[in-house]
Amino acid sequence: MEVAELQGISSQIRRDIVRMVADVQSGHPGGSLGCADFFTVLYFETMKLDPKNFQMDGADEDLFFLSNGHISPVIYSTLAHRGFFDKSELATFRLIDSRLQGHPSPAKNLPGVRIATGSLGQGLSVAIGAAQAKKLNGDQNIVYTLHGDGELQEGQIWEAAMYAAGNKVDNLIATVDYNHKQIDGDIDEVLPMGDLAQKWQAFGWEVLEMDGHNHQEIIDTLAKAKAMCGNGKPIVIIMTTIMGNGVDFMMHTHKWHGSAPSQEQKEIALAQLPETLGDY
Numbered sequence: 517m518e519v520a521e522l523q524g525i526s527s528q529i530r531r532d533i534v535r536m537v538a539d540v541q542s543g544h545p546g547g548s549l550g551c552a553d554f555f556t557v558l559y560f561e562t563m564k565l566d567p568k569n570f571q572m573d574g575a576d577e578d579l580f581f582l583s584n585g586h587i588s589p590v591i592y593s594t595l596a597h598r599g600f601f602d603k604s605e606l607a608t609f610r611l612i613d614s615r616l617q618g619h620p621s622p623a624k625n626l627p628g629v630r631i632a633t634g635s636l637g638q639g640l641s642v643a644i645g646a647a648q649a650k651k652l653n654g655d656q657n658i659v660y661t662l663h664g665d666g667e668l669q670e671g672q673i674w675e676a677a678m679y680a681a682g683n684k685v686d687n688l689i690a691t692v693d694y695n696h697k698q699i700d701g702d703i704d705e706v707l708p709m710g711d712l713a714q715k716w717q718a719f720g721w722e723v724l725e726m727d728g729h730n731h732q733e734i735i736d737t738l739a740k741a742k743a744m745c746g747n748g749k750p751i752v753i754i755m756t757t758i759m760g761n762g763v764d765f766m767m768h769t770h771k772w773h774g775s776a777p778s779q780e781q782k783e784i785a786l787a788q789l790p791e792t793l794g795d796y
Contacts, residue, residue, distance in 0.1 A: 517561055522731045524792035525597060526556045530762045531789045532593035532796065536609040538782035543610060543618065546772035547664060548590035550695050550728070550757040554662070555594040557734040562742070564657060567599040570627040578657045579646050581631060583639020584664035584693070585619040586774070592616050595628040597793060606796040637670025639663060640690060644680050644750075647688040658745055661690045666698030669707050674719065680750040681720025688750045689741045690721075693728065695759040697770040712754050722749045728757035763788055 529552045537543035559565065563578040582591050589609065596603040601615075608614035615626040619634030633639055643661040650657060667673065680688060692712065700706050709715070713723045722744055726737035734755075741751045759773070760766025763785040766777075777785060 519731045519735075522553075522556050522560060524790070525560060526552045526731070527762070527790045528597065528793040529556060529590060529593040531786055531791060532596075532603075532606055533589040534763065534777065534782055534785045534789070535795065536589045536592070536606055537776045538779060539607075540610045541776045543589055543776060544586045544774045545589065545763075545777065546697070546759040546766060546770070546774075547584065547587040547693060547695065549763060549766065550759045550761045551587060551590050551662070551693055552762070553729050553731055554691065554693075554734060554755060554757075555590050557731055557738065558660065559594050559598045561735055562738045563660065565598070567595075567627070570600060572622070572630055574630065574646070574657075575653070575655060576657065578660060579630070579643075579650075580660045580662075581639045581643045581646070582620060582633050582662055583643075584636060584662065584667050585632070585634030585639075587664075588616070588618060588620050588634075591620060591628070596796070598628075600628040601626070603794075603796040636664070636667045637672040640673055640676040640680075643688060643690070644676055644683075644685050647680075647685050648683070650687055651685075657687075658742060659688050661688070663690065663692050664698065665692055665694045665696065665709065665712070666703055666706065668692065668709060668712070669703075677716065677719040677721065677750075684748045685750050686748050687745050689738070689745070689753065690750065691753040691755050693757055694754050695757045697759045697773065699770065699773045701770050716752045716754075720749060722747075722751045723754065724751065725754045725756070728755040729761055 647659040766772040
């Protein structure tokens with residue numbers, strides 16, 4: 517795809533996020549908006565997928581696990597526009613009996629979702645297991661995963677990181693959404709993380725960095741990471757983003773981590789986001 521086309525998809529995903537969260541007055545818009553560009557490139561450009569024939573085992577295709585599952589609006593919108601299910605279902609977000617729960621769950625057979633996520637810290641362990649299963653099955657495809665920077669304060673992440681490097685899980689590409697914000701404030705105020713690149717390198721990982729709002733840079737960095745697979749080390753990408761990106765009053769603050777905009781604020785936000793694929 518051309519970059520302009522990917523940018524248009526990202527704008528539509530952001531529109532969906534704002535509408536979904538505002539209409540039920542519940543959800544996490546900040547991180548979802550910040551990761552829209554990454555999800556667009558990952559699902560529309562990078563990963564090998566078969567949306568119309570979704571299988572839980574993911575054999576012969578790439579896998580993705582959203583560890584910070586609270587940013588479910590962004591993955592739901594992405595999956596819908598990629599063709600995993602009809603985009604009209606986005607209108608059921610967080611409603612009773614909906615398949616689109618606040619945190620992704622496979623309980624009701626939602627295509628594109630293989631595990632329940634949102635209990636922070638667990639996604640990397642799951643991704644490592646899936647990556648090792650692919651190796652055992654002779655499957656050459658790649659496992660991708662996304663984590664919040666605040667999530668890295670969970671000890672299980674570092675146990676998993678140590679295990680992956682020690683066992684040469686080199687068909688795994690993890691990405692960290694480095695927006696410097698978490699629910700209680702700036703990560704440096706809650707629990708300073710230090711130099712993330714040096715931390716991951718010390719744990720034996722290959723480390724790349726990228727601007728999470730530059731579509732071409734995301735394309736190039738993910739391609740570079742893919743080319744590095746198979747060399748004995750897992751790979752992590754430190755992705756710099758802005759929480760709430762695309763909506764001016766939501767940017768650069770943790771206040772929209774888990775707060776829904778009012779109907780008036782929704783209209784202000786939508787006026788900043790071009791409709792490119794048609795609203796659900």
